[in-house]
Every structure is written in structure tokens, then in C-alpha cells.
Amino acid sequence: MKIYCDESGYTGADLLEVAQPYFVYSGVKLDDKTTKEIKDYVYKNYNIQNDEIKGKLIVNNHKGREVISHIFKKYSKIARVVFHDKKYALAAKIIEYGVEPYLSSNYVFYTSKLNDFLATGLYASFITKDESAETIFEDFLLVMRGKKTFEESSFHSLSKENPLIEWLLDIMTHNPTIVLDEIQTKDGEPEKWILDLTMTSLLGILTDWSKNGDKLEVTCDNSKVFIDNPIVETFNKMGLIGSRAEFLGTTLGFNLEGEVVNADSKENIELQIANLFSSTVFYCL
Numbered sequence: 001m002k003i004y005c006d007e008s009g010y011t012g013a014d015l016l017e018v019a020q021p022y023f024v025y026s027g028v029k030l031d032d033k034t035t036k037e038i039k040d041y042v043y044k045n046y047n048i049q050n051d052e053i054k055g056k057l058i059v060n061n062h063k064g065r066e067v068i069s070h071i072f073k074k075y076s077k078i079a080r081v082v083f084h085d086k087k088y089a090l091a092a093k094i095i096e097y098g099v100e101p102y103l104s105s106n107y108v109f110y111t112s113k114l115n116d117f118l119a120t121g122l123y124a125s126f127i128t129k130d131e132s133a134e135t136i137f138e139d140f141l142l143v144m145r146g147k148k149t150f151e152e153s154s155f156h157s158l159s160k161e162n163p164l165i166e167w168l169l170d171i172m173t174h175n176p177t178i179v180l181d182e183i184q185t186k187d188g189e190p191e192k193w194i195l196d197l198t199m200t201s202l203l204g205i206l207t208d209w210s211k212n213g214d215k216l217e218v219t220c221d222n223s224k225v226f227i228d229n230p231i232v233e234t235f236n237k238m239g240l241i242g243s244r245a246e247f248l249g250t251t252l253g254f255n256l257e258g259e260v261v262n263a264d265s266k267e268n269i270e271l272q273i274a275n276l277f278s279s280t281v282f283y284c285l
Helices: 032-045 062-078 086-098 107-111 114-127 131-144 163-172 176-183 198-209 230-240 269-284
Strands: 002-008 022-029 079-085 215-221 244-247 250-253 261-263
Touching (some): 022 198, 062 079, 062 269, 086 114, 215 269
Parallel strands (some): 002 215, 215 261
Antiparallel strands (some): 022 079
């Protein structure tokens, strides 16, 4: 089974980028016949520029949306799409790296969904313009990106009128070393992929496509997130032996025919089709 993956809304570690508040990742199952059908339909019904199907251009006009509507109705079963609200993703990461490291055991924390409750509360405070929540988001993002030290952050001096924010800050500032050990390398640099959403999305998509034991040939669009990324190496190792793991009631894992490979979407029609799905969902969001 051949799976092609592409994204829309990628802003790297900047999860507060205003113009692109969502991240979308798609994994599309394609064979030669289906690829030709979709390509022929798009080229016949839309004026393609520079011999490349670009989802973000097609979705932005009426004729293009008619084409996309047809493709979604006929071929939606061949696509798996994951999307993230980046602000919520950042809230979840603040809980994961600012609170969870203090726990001697995190099993009940996750099985009780207390992590979801806390992340949702922090996210709600942020979108309702609670000043202290906004500052936490901004400063924690800077700390995790290595652009501000914990000591330079405003965590110790924020107004704490929101009980949830006060509780979170009391934990996060109790022993900053515990938090920093979780988000930094041994050299004191921030972990490079700690804010990435690509690998999480890819894991879910490949797990779903391989849930019946199918072996996958996976091609992903070129991205710097795949360069020297230990998570990619882990995916390849677990996929090549068909490893599975239970995580909070969900089975994660997949079978790979070979290692995940990268290709240039400009030269790969299958990746262009994958982008058509991710760009459309991004546009709808």
C-alpha cells in the first residue's frame, strides 16, 4: 500500500503565528489508476499553472472548489487527515512539559484525562483574552524555542487573578530545573522537535492505514522536520518490524515495507494530491 503525505499550515516551532492558526497533515493512499483519474480530472476542469497542482491556489476560487468538491465526494475514503488548532496544541504542551514532569507517575494523570481538562482550561483562558494566560503562552513558547531563559520569563511576576493560572504557575516555578530538564538537551539547548506537530500527525495516520496489518510504502513531502530527526529513525525501526504499543487504550504502530522516504512535491503528482486534501481542510478551518 502506497501512502503519500503532505501538510498545510506549517510554521515550525511558532505555534502562535497569526496568519496560519491551524496545522493540517494528510496521508493519501494512491495507486497508478487512482492517481491518473484524479490528475486527469483536475487538469480537464481547472487551468493548472506550471504543471503543478497547488491546493492553496485551487481552493481559493469558485471553479477550483467545484473540482475539489468532486474529488472529496469520490475519493474521500483514500485520505486520512489530522488537524491541530496550534493554540490548543501549545496549551497541551505547556501541561505536558510544565506540569507532568513533577509527577512520580503520570498514568492516572492521563487516564483520568486531567491533562485534557487543564489544557482546555488554559486554552479557554487564552482565547478569552486573559492577560496572564496570553503571557504564559508567549513566554513558554519563547523558553521552549530557546529565545528566552526561564529566569527572563514573567512566570514569577504575573498577576494571578485566575485560580487555574495561579495553580499552574505555582507548579511551573516551584523547581524550574525539573521543567528545563524535560525540554532541554544535555548541552542546555532546547530540544529541536519539542514543538513539532508533524510526527504526532504522521504516527496517527500511519497507524490507521496499517491497522489491518498492511505494509506501507510511505513518501512524505520534503521538510526540514525530517532532517536528523531521531523520531523519524524511531518510526523506521518500529515500522520495519511491525512494532505495536498500547497507549492510553489506543494501539499505536504500523508496518513499513521500507524506510519513510522524502520527495519534492513539484516533481511528485501523488504528493500534490495529498496537498490538495490538507490545503482544503486548512481552508475550511
